Amino acid sequence: MDFSFSMLSDPDIMSMLMTGVSVSLKLFIGALICGFLIAAIVTGINLIPSRAVRAMVKLYVEYHRNVPTVVQILVWYFGMPEVLPEAIRGWINQGNTEFSFALIALSLNVSAYYYEDIRSGIRAIAGTQLEAARAIGLNAVQALRYVVLPQAIRYAVPPLINRSIILFKDTSLAMVIGVTELTYQAKRIENATFQTFQIFMISTLIYLCIALLIAAMGARLAHKYPADFRN
Structure with missing residues (x-):
């Protein structure tokens, strides 16, 4: 069996790999930003003193x-369009439907975890912080935005990363819905070359390198903005 990686010399294969990496990163960055914004909104909604609202957030x-x-x-891909x-369905189908629905699903999914991480960070903040913010004239939303969330996010950096x-x-x-990300492209290359070990080893190394890079950036961020546990 040939275990060489000569396939990397093929410009078409390299183009497919680079396309897969690009789509994966776009999907990741888009879902990260959208998920965090949704989590922040859900955090604010959960502060509304209503059992019905909090039950909906919990659900x-x-x-x-x-x-x-x-x-x-x-x-999202097969159910929501139905x-x-x-008219809306036709408009959606004109664009990159697979990518869009994957982005929505991943954003909503990760927002639930980000929300729990932020909520844990809020719990780590002394209640006197919120009381002090209200005492100087900030309303609930302003206190959350300017006092509570900046500190809570620092506490939540490790689990968020x-x-x-x-x-x-x-x-x-x-x-699974045809988004041309890295694994999809690796499978296409495997079907064309029958070099299963080589292409999935390459994709494994790419995933590993990017994941380690994210971890390193997170560690640097946590070091730059450490949480103050003295409050």
Whole structure:
């Protein structure tokens, strides 16, 4: 059996690999940003003193944390278009439908985990911080934005980074609906060359290098903005 990596000299194969890496990174960065924004919004909504609102937030979080991510992607891709009006469905189908629905599913999924990480960070902050913020005239939203969240996020940096690494790995699940990310492209190359070991070893190394880079950036961020545990 030939274990050489001569396939890397083929410009077409290299182009497919680079396309896969590019799509994976776009999916990861898009879901990371959208997921974090959604988590921040859900955090603010959960502060509303209403049992119904908090029950809805809890249901949202439990769904996304307990249903397999690949199932959530399939629900969005195959299920959601069926409940949309035909005009909207046609408009969606004109674009990159697979990528868009994968991005939505991954964003919503990771937002539930980010929300729990941020909430844990908020719990680590002394209640007097919020009281002091309200005492100087800030309303609940301003106190959350300017006092609570900046500190909570510092506490939450380590789990947020861990979840972000998992999010990057979860981008490979988008291949089930035809998103041309790295695993999808690796499978295409394997089908064309029959060099299974080589191509999946290459994709493994790419995933490993990017995941380690994310971890290193997270460690640097945590070092630059350390949490103050003295409050």
